[in-house]
Amino acid sequence: MNGNVIVGQSGGPTAVINSSLAGVFKTALDRGANKIYGMCNGVKGLLDEKYVDLTDKLNSTMAIDLLKRTPSSALGSCRFKLPDIQKDKATYERIFEILKKLDIKFFFYIGGNDSMDTIDKLSKYAESVKSDIKFMGVPKTIDNDLAITDHTPGYGSAAKFIASTMKEIIRDGHVYDYPTISIVEIMGRNAGWLTAAASLAKSDDCEGVDLIYLPEKVFDVDHFLAKIRELSKTGKSIVVAVSEGIKVADGRFVFELAEHVEFVDAFGHKQMSGSAKFLANKVTAELGTKARAIELSTLQRCAAHMTSRTDITEAYNVGGAAVKAAFEGETGKVVVLKRVSDDPYMCITETADVSKIANVEKKVPLEWITDDDYVTQDLIHYIHPLIQAELSPIMVDGLPRHLNLTM
Known part of the structure; x- marks a missing residue:
């Protein structure tokens, strides 16, 4: 093929986002790409002409294997919102000038809702100026909130980490001869997919978490306190999973009920914490019971020592599928996963118009949330295949070895 490839990563990272990068790179190389460039810090870095030649960086099987096992975004990321084309054509002219300079014919962007907005805008601009560059989105997000796709690469590994950690927190609660209350805050913004994964902790060797609160339902502080008071009568330790995005009836996030410093990113997203x-403070004040707040925070998206093999394989496959589709002439599309079988579990890749996914949030169906502050077996059944199997880290001197592409 003639022309070069460029790939970037955007938004919050995952434990397997670099497996998608490896899938893009290896498939493009196998299909005859001349040069494969990586944007440093996404499209924001591209505007500053910050990029690396991946053809030189990933020149061995060992390098690609390390890349698959490396957490976070190996190329760096950004939260940069492209302006409206009609209001600022200069930004688009600058991007396409750089792409022309590098002889780019295929552009791949690995990211979530906001990243798909970037692909949507760039592909539409390309069409307006009759550019032959193909633009493809590669899905990722631990939040699992992309529309159309069955699930997103990155979610399975984060769910595996959450379920495993909840089991350990529950076990820790058995240490003392008096009950403890642990309230665990889990990421996910406005969608409760990640918090729902706490339900997987319930198993033959674990009684599971006591309560699960997702942002899809209005959160009632008084109802919550009443439930904790009731559970406290059992004399056992209590573990509660709450989404960072839970809201009260007037639309405020629960974290906004306390004093907090507000930060809003370029896409208008509030920092949730x-x-x-x-x-926990409310429980202590109202019930006179010690309560501990636990924020899993960035650990949910960077725990590469506990990735799901299913997840890391699918992340690689969607990267490769994006290249295949672009090389066959598709543009303005994003690769999606379609579940074709539950037993045995099987997903295939398809493509969908990126405009149908950009800036659209997929939330947990209300019928998968119970009235007694938990989730249904259907939701547990949906998540369970995504956490299966493991990919062991490559250990050096007792620690996992990672790959740094931008040094």
Whole structure:
């Protein structure tokens, strides 16, 4: 093929986002790409002409294997919102000038809702100026909130980490001869997929978490306190999973009920943190019981020592599928996963118009959330295949070895 490839990563990272990068790179190389460039810090870095030649960086099987096992975004990331084309054509002219300079014919962007907005805008601009560059989105997000796709690469590994950690927190609660209350705050913004994964902790060797609160339903502080008071009568330790995005009836996030410093990114997303701390303080003040707030925070998206093999394999496959589709002429699309079988579990890749996914949030169906502050077996059945199997880290001197592409 003629022309070069460029790939970037955007938004919050995952434990397997670099497996998608490896899938893009290896498939493009196998299909005859001349040069494969990586944007440093996504499209924002591209505007500053910050990029690396991946053809030189990933020149061995060992390098690619390390890349698959490396957490976070190996190329760096950004939260940069492209302006409206009609209001700022200069930004688009600058991007396409750089792409022309590098002889780019295929552009791949690995990311979530906001990243798909970037692909949507760039592909539409390309069409307006009759550019032959193909633009493809590669899905990722631990939040699992992309529309159309069955699930997103990155979610399975984060769910595996959450379920495993909840089991350990529950076990820790058995240490003392008096009950403890642990309120665990889990990521996910406005969608409760990640918090729902706490339900997987319930198994033959674990009684599971006591309560699960997702942002799809209005959160009632008084109802919550009443449930904790009731559970406290059992004399056992209590573990509660709450989404960072839970809201009260007037639309405020729970973390906004306490004093907090507000930060809003370029896409208008508030920094969410503090719901568990507020609720733990409320329990202590109202019930006179010691309560601990636990924020899993960035550990949910960077715990590469506990990736799901299913997840890391699918992440690689969607990267490869994006290259295949672009090389066959598709543009303005994103690769999606379609579940074709539950037993045995099987997913295939398809493509969908990126405009149908950009800036659209997929939330947990209300019928999968119970009235007694938990989730249904259907939701557990949906998540369970995504956490299966493991990919062991490559250990050096007792620690996992990672790959740094931008040094």
